[in-house]
Amino acid sequence: MSLVGKKFPSIAVDAISEMGDNLKINIFEEATNNNKKVLLFWYPKDFTFVCPTELHAFQAVLPEFEKRNTIVIGASCDTNEVHFAWLNTAKNNGGIEGVTYPILADTNRNLSNILGILDIESTGYSEETDSIIIEGSNVTYRATYLIDETGKIFHESVNDMPLGRNVNEYLRMVDAYTHIQEKGEVCPANWEAGKEAMSADRESTAEYLSLN
Numbered sequence: 001m002s003l004v005g006k007k008f009p010s011i012a013v014d015a016i017s018e019m020g021d022n023l024k025i026n027i028f029e030e031a032t033n034n035n036k037k038v039l040l041f042w043y044p045k046d047f048t049f050v051c052p053t054e055l056h057a058f059q060a061v062l063p064e065f066e067k068r069n070t071i072v073i074g075a076s077c078d079t080n081e082v083h084f085a086w087l088n089t090a091k092n093n094g095g096i097e098g099v100t101y102p103i104l105a106d107t108n109r110n111l112s113n114i115l116g117i118l119d120i121e122s123t124g125y126s127e128e129t130d131s132i133i134i135e136g137s138n139v140t141y142r143a144t145y146l147i148d149e150t151g152k153i154f155h156e157s158v159n160d161m162p163l164g165r166n167v168n169e170y171l172r173m174v175d176a177y178t179h180i181q182e183k184g185e186v187c188p189a190n191w192e193a194g195k196e197a198m199s200a201d202r203e204s205t206a207e208y209l210s211l212n
Contacts, residue, residue: 014105016080028151037070038147042140046086075104117143
């Protein structure tokens with residue numbers, strides 16, 4: 001079920017800083033208390049393959065997000081200790097050394113479960129062990145959330161495990177949403193900062209289509 005248009009869940013999650021400090025981060029409060037947008041991106045596992053390319057890609061454009069009053073936060077279900085080991089592994093050895101934004105450690109899967117982004121094929125009950133058996137990796141897909149200054153989700157997307165994200169698309173999304181907030185206009189397909197937007201009426205749409 002889509003969460004777009006709803007408030008992001010207000011729940012504190014373990015996290016770690018680049019320096020190895022153990023943190024508690026509440027994404028909703030990061031947005032509302034700091035009057036900033038938040039980009040939260042989930043990846044399946046530390047020390048894997050596509051994942052480090054994405055963490056470095058977000059790091060490379062971190063100044064661009066900061067210019068746009070947007071906080072970037074990564075997340076997976078690995079522990080803080082594993083995150084820190086990966087942060088101390090060189091880039092040329094598959095590590096994420098040089099990443100400076102915080103990373104959530106949703107080890108109890110409270111937040112990822114609420115968001116519905118865990119790879120769970122099925123669940124069943126085992127009478128023999130009196131326990132719930134999960135089929136699937138029970139790690140997160142490549143889910144991305146953009147949250148505004150009121151804590152409302154204005155974009156969400158979920159990629160399957162092998163599909164890396166286009167980081168620049170999230171910059172475009174932030175630009176478009178900021179334009180909507182500031183100008184009260186709507187942004188047509190393929191809109192980019194500096195291009196013409198539209199009023200939300202038939203006449204403006206017809207004019208835009210006639211020129212494009």
